[in-house]
Amino acid sequence: MPRAQPQKHPFTDTTMQNETMKEPNAQDSSAVATNGQTQLRRLERIAAGEHLPSEIHPEIMDESAILEIKDFCLWYGAKQALFDVSMRIPAGKVTALIGPSGCGKSTLLRSVNRMNDLIDGVRTDGDMQLYDQSILAPDVDVIELRKMMGMVFQKPNPFPMSIFENVVYPLRIDGENNRAVLEEVCERSLRGAALWGEVKDRLHESGLSLSGGQQQRLCIARAIASEPEVLLLDEPCSALDPVSSGKVEDLISELAGQYTVLVVTHNMQQAARVSDYTAFMYLGHLIEYGKTEVIFSEPRLRETEDYTTGRFG
Numbered sequence: 001m002p003r004a005q006p007q008k009h010p011f012t013d014t015t016m017q018n019e020t021m022k023e024p025n026a027q028d029s030s031a032v033a034t035n036g037q038t039q040l041r042r043l044e045r046i047a048a049g050e051h052l053p054s055e056i057h058p059e060i061m062d063e064s065a066i067l068e069i070k071d072f073c074l075w076y077g078a079k080q081a082l083f084d085v086s087m088r089i090p091a092g093k094v095t096a097l098i099g100p101s102g103c104g105k106s107t108l109l110r111s112v113n114r115m116n117d118l119i120d121g122v123r124t125d126g127d128m129q130l131y132d133q134s135i136l137a138p139d140v141d142v143i144e145l146r147k148m149m150g151m152v153f154q155k156p157n158p159f160p161m162s163i164f165e166n167v168v169y170p171l172r173i174d175g176e177n178n179r180a181v182l183e184e185v186c187e188r189s190l191r192g193a194a195l196w197g198e199v200k201d202r203l204h205e206s207g208l209s210l211s212g213g214q215q216q217r218l219c220i221a222r223a224i225a226s227e228p229e230v231l232l233l234d235e236p237c238s239a240l241d242p243v244s245s246g247k248v249e250d251l252i253s254e255l256a257g258q259y260t261v262l263v264v265t266h267n268m269q270q271a272a273r274v275s276d277y278t279a280f281m282y283l284g285h286l287i288e289y290g291k292t293e294v295i296f297s298e299p300r301l302r303e304t305e306d307y308t309t310g311r312f313g
């Protein structure tokens, strides 16, 4: 499919800027005085049920988007977990989703490969498009979609089989049994996941015999074996020690360019290190979205700064 061309984004709304921009920055108050009136800050207003436009940085419009999320809402039964989220995910870049626990990061990630379809009572509105084609349309082949969206979870989940079989599992499911093909994919994927050197002499040992960090890189190798369009990483380092975590972080940076990566993380330093773009979410709303260096050094909204500097969350 052809790559999507950059488009003018309909959600670059600046109407809220005057009241939410960082100056003046009254850190010790939950309200801002404007023209004699007390005005609640953005996050309090969102918590009170208001819907405010996201602060989307214009640089995102310069990128070619592989995935476009449009006015996406999601409900778990009666509870709404995502509110009109609109984001363009740049092709070949790493985009980090950050925000306090329960703000909807994983829900958004799981919506991209329609894993939420598996949960009873989930309802969505809006759209998500991969290369301009809806991934939410009822006639979408969800199995094929999930092949295009490799997913890696918080806790490494190698299957109880050999390292080799773990990596080639997606091809086996497709009925591929040609040994030469499987060996080629296994080596390419393990090299891509920066694990080949460590396991090339023990491919027939169990995947469960690897260390936690190696297991996570094995899961990344399995995810890239089917050459997905997008890699979805849900807190991929949170169960790992710092050394293993560092290796997976290095790997994420290396995968950029080759793959589009969408990564959920609680770790601000990690988001700053590995991602090109960062989206800050709060209570199911996209608050601010822009280049990572800008989000972490001079965000437009004081709420973003408060979160990235650890003043709340």
Ligand SMILES: Nc1ncnc2c1ncn2[C@@H]1O[C@H](COP(=O)(O)OP(=O)(O)OP(=O)(O)O)[C@@H](O)[C@H]1O
Binding pocket: 076, 079, 081, 099, 100, 101, 102, 103, 104, 105, 106, 107, 108, 119, 266
């Ligand atoms: N299966 C589910 N059924 C009902 N509600 C759910 C379900 N999964 C998530 N939620 C709710 O949806 C909201 C968003 O949860 P989600 O796990 O997406 O947030 P998160 O930002 O990823 O949180 P965390 O950082 O703690 O993982 C929360 O209020 C959560 O309780």
